[in-house]
Amino acid sequence: MLLTHRWSNPMLKPDFESGVRLGIGTFNLLLSALPSRVLKLLEFVGFQGDRKFGLQQLHMTVKMRGSLRHPLAILVCLAWNLIFNAVLGLGDVNLQECSNLLRMLLTDFPTSSLGLFFAGKYAEAKGDIHQAFDMFSKSIQNQSEWRPFHHPCFWELMFCHAFSGQWEEAAKYANLLFVENRWSKSSYAYLTACFLLAHEATGSSTVSIREKITQLMK
Numbered sequence: 001m002l003l004t005h006r007w008s009n010p011m012l013k014p015d016f017e018s019g020v021r022l023g024i025g026t027f028n029l030l031l032s033a034l035p036s037r038v039l040k041l042l043e044f045v046g047f048q049g050d051r052k053f054g055l056q057q058l059h060m061t062v063k064m065r066g067s068l069r070h071p072l073a074i075l076v077c078l079a080w081n082l083i084f085n086a087v088l089g090l091g092d093v094n095l096q097e098c099s100n101l102l103r104m105l106l107t108d109f110p111t112s113s114l115g116l117f118f119a120g121k122y123a124e125a126k127g128d129i130h131q132a133f134d135m136f137s138k139s140i141q142n143q144s145e146w147r148p149f150h151h152p153c154f155w156e157l158m159f160c161h162a163f164s165g166q167w168e169e170a171a172k173y174a175n176l177l178f179v180e181n182r183w184s185k186s187s188y189a190y191l192t193a194c195f196l197l198a199h200e201a202t203g204s205s206t207v208s209i210r211e212k213i214t215q216l217m218k
Helices: 012-032 036-044 051-062 070-085 095-108 113-126 129-141 147-163 167-180 185-204 207-216
Strands: none
Touching: 012 036, 012 051, 012 070, 051 070, 070 095, 070 113, 095 113, 113 129, 113 147, 129 147, 147 167, 147 185, 167 185, 185 207
């Protein structure tokens, strides 16, 4: 259709094409992330999860600057690198690609909370914790309409503070997640207690901290 259809308005073609490529690329990537046993079953009924093809389609969409799905393709590529690859271990993180993608995204949308979140993840992957602090904090500041989106930033800030040995700050963000997020109260309680114990080990022990730790571990 892309090769044969006559478009009444040439401006419509890149929007249509970018949508098709984004959908096909994302679908193939997500399928390729499934366990091989599940993927074989899906392939038996006609679905395929070709990771190389999926990335190729997404990269083609990224190059279609000005199209409707261009920024969405950037976000999917960033999520694949900085979450699926970095966190789930599905592959190597391409830091150079992430740098190029973030440059494009933040040039067009400098105050995007999602863009700033991924900029923080990128800084974290590079080991630049101070830059990560700055990006995650800006992501929180730039968006207040949807509070749950702050939670991924709290999670990342929690570990950034832990990496820096700032145990009290790490405990603060773990406790925020414990209070506000429903994913796993036990995990957040455990992390808060661990960070408070680490803070206590630095010589900052008080009766209130000890009582808080005891309460969390019940």
